């Protein structure tokens with residue numbers, strides 16, 4: 692795992708977008724795993740800008756989102772399909788047929804989860820998986836006690852997550868109680884993982900995920916098992932990390948990061 696600390700939210704998101712853009716230019720057929728949420732809005736703004744200003748080409752890539760709420764139509768303004776269309780897909784030259792999210796309205800949710808897993812396999816697996824971290828320490832909607840080898844399935848949201856997402860739904864009572872999410876096992880099978888966390892509300896969970904023990908109570912900690920995981924944080928989210936000087940040294944000196952400094 693590598694940790695890159697940037698000065699602020701904008702710089703952290705810009706770095707993540709540049710890493711994605713680099714991998715997409717190297718492989719136009721990239722299979723991208725995507726996340727939603729407030730943190731990622733900045734990343735998508737940056738990717739749209741790279742498309743408009745530097746012709747970043749999405750025409751051949753495919754995407755798989757981490758999760759979708761159960762019971763929301765794709766047209767619902769709070770569905771993750773709507774979020775993705777609004778923040779990214781409609782603003783770049785991606786082929787809509789290559790964009791995939793679980794169907795939270797499926798008649799048989801278990802069949803839908805298996806279908807989603809099979810489709811990821813059919814596309815050859817995910818090349819780069821973007822993830823955020825929730826206040827419950829989750830990646831995707833893998834709430835505390837999610838098995839670290841779990842696959843795509845339906846999960847009930849914790850009270851912490853319901854509270855975190857309530858503002859968008861105008862109150863906790865309106866937040867769906869369940870979601871389909873890629874499992875922790877599905878996520879860490881991606882060939883590369885990129886975790887972006889910003890703001891002081893994420894500092895405690897970032898410290899647990901990066902420097903704490905691997906535990907299903909903080910499913911983001913499973914990323915420590917991944918052979919190629921980059922964690923990008925701003926100063927606020929990095930506040931409780933103990934080895935910041937070491938992380939800064941690596942970013943400043945290792946040749947891999949030369950083009951990103």
Ligand code: F6R
Nearest residue numbers: 726727728729730823824825831
């Ligand atoms: C969303 C997702 C979640 C979010 C996390 C952080 O697709 O998988 O794990 O990444 O809850 O959300 P924000 O960025 O809103 O704090």
